[in-house]
Amino acid sequence: MPVEDDMTTTTARRTGTSPRAVGYAYPWDYDGDPAAAERSRRLGLDSVALAATYHATRAGTPWHPDHRVLEAQWAACYVPVLESVWRGHRLVPLEPTWTTSGNSFTPAEQRLTDQGVAVEEWIVLTHNLALGRRHPDLVVRNAFDDAYPYGLCPAADDVQEYCATLVEAVLDATSVSGVVLESCGPMGFDHAGQHEKTEFAGWDEERRALLSLCFCRACTDRYAAAGIDVERLTTVVREGVDAGRGPLGESLGSLAPVMAEVRTGIATELRTLLVDRVRAVAPDTRITLHASADPWATGSFPTVMPALGEGVDAVIASCWDVAGGAGRIRGLRELVPADVAVGAYLRLDRDWREGGATRTRLRKYIDAGMREVHLYHLGLLGREGLRTMGRVVDSTRELARL
Numbered sequence: 001m002p003v004e005d006d007m008t009t010t011t012a013r014r015t016g017t018s019p020r021a022v023g024y025a026y027p028w029d030y031d032g033d034p035a036a037a038e039r040s041r042r043l044g045l046d047s048v049a050l051a052a053t054y055h056a057t058r059a060g061t062p063w064h065p066d067h068r069v070l071e072a073q074w075a076a077c078y079v080p081v082l083e084s085v086w087r088g089h090r091l092v093p094l095e096p097t098w099t100t101s102g103n104s105f106t107p108a109e110q111r112l113t114d115q116g117v118a119v120e121e122w123i124v125l126t127h128n129l130a131l132g133r134r135h136p137d138l139v140v141r142n143a144f145d146d147a148y149p150y151g152l153c154p155a156a157d158d159v160q161e162y163c164a165t166l167v168e169a170v171l172d173a174t175s176v177s178g179v180v181l182e183s184c185g186p187m188g189f190d191h192a193g194q195h196e197k198t199e200f201a202g203w204d205e206e207r208r209a210l211l212s213l214c215f216c217r218a219c220t221d222r223y224a225a226a227g228i229d230v231e232r233l234t235t236v237v238r239e240g241v242d243a244g245r246g247p248l249g250e251s252l253g254s255l256a257p258v259m260a261e262v263r264t265g266i267a268t269e270l271r272t273l274l275v276d277r278v279r280a281v282a283p284d285t286r287i288t289l290h291a292s293a294d295p296w297a298t299g300s301f302p303t304v305m306p307a308l309g310e311g312v313d314a315v316i317a318s319c320w321d322v323a324g325g326a327g328r329i330r331g332l333r334e335l336v337p338a339d340v341a342v343g344a345y346l347r348l349d350r351d352w353r354e355g356g357a358t359r360t361r362l363r364k365y366i367d368a369g370m371r372e373v374h375l376y377h378l379g380l381l382g383r384e385g386l387r388t389m390g391r392v393v394d395s396t397r398e399l400a401r402l
Helices: 036-042 105-114 129-134 157-173 205-212 217-225 230-243 248-281 322-335 355-368 383-401
Strands: 020-025 047-054 057-060 069-072 118-124 139-141 147-152 178-182 286-290 314-318 341-347 372-376
Touching (some): 020 341, 105 118, 129 147, 157 178, 157 248, 205 230, 205 248, 217 248, 314 322, 322 355, 355 383
Parallel strands (some): 047 118, 118 178, 314 341, 341 372
């Protein structure tokens, strides 16, 4: 088991209007590791976003006393999947076999709260390869009729019902301070979760956006209801992917405004449903949303255009691409109401280890409107990564005071 006596310890805690610091973790990070919760506390985090549901992954576990790699073989729910809750539903979440129980969330939550660390539920919604493979009629399909089985399409009623029931079931099974909603909208071309071999095609960001437009039955029915000629749209999108010409809006031409309205409407519909469900079940729960101000954004950070709506406390921009982080933060800050916090989601295994460069980048993020820093990932990062996390937490709070 690795020693920890030289790991950075952060004692500064959030006071007043100081930015919130949230670390992300899996339940298995605490399952069988009695020191994990204390490591989280020592970093000075305001809370830990603990996965209540998560997609399939192969995770390194550099701190665990018993293993170094854990494979979560399918998208699973880490609170009990009760027959009384899911009876009659077409989509039912799967339980894990790689944890010591079907409810590994609660023991991890307890270990953290015993250390004085608040816990939020991290709920991954439409990213689910296992259910997509079982229900191919409910997944995202591109204009070439290629299925994306990892992406349940929320244009379908069954998918919306699944997401709402999942959120309610997780809330009923836990006693946390907040929820963090990921993939609260349609998935797209990226973030598939398999060994990627698509980069060789050379598709740029606009081509990938075209390949993220969904043509499943539920979506094409919505297009037709909005007055779109679906056959023409299919041809336009296919030609745009192959021709590689211009921005997405130019590729769609006159179809762009109506398409944008339909696509953002699907995400808005799901978001409104889930926020209302959270507020009905646990009115005081803090709601955080992984989000983007790009009207065509899909995946883990889907669009919140044209307006966020009510009931959300914080929106978090993906800053894994650090160069574009400030722009994404600024886009959300300009879109959402002033009383909604805007945060940055940082991947700390790359680009964050140089002290001066880190402070310069954080200064830009703060100036762009960042008031929360969300840090990936407590169980995946090794010793140097956790040192970096501690420095980012301290630097963010120090810079916010200047």
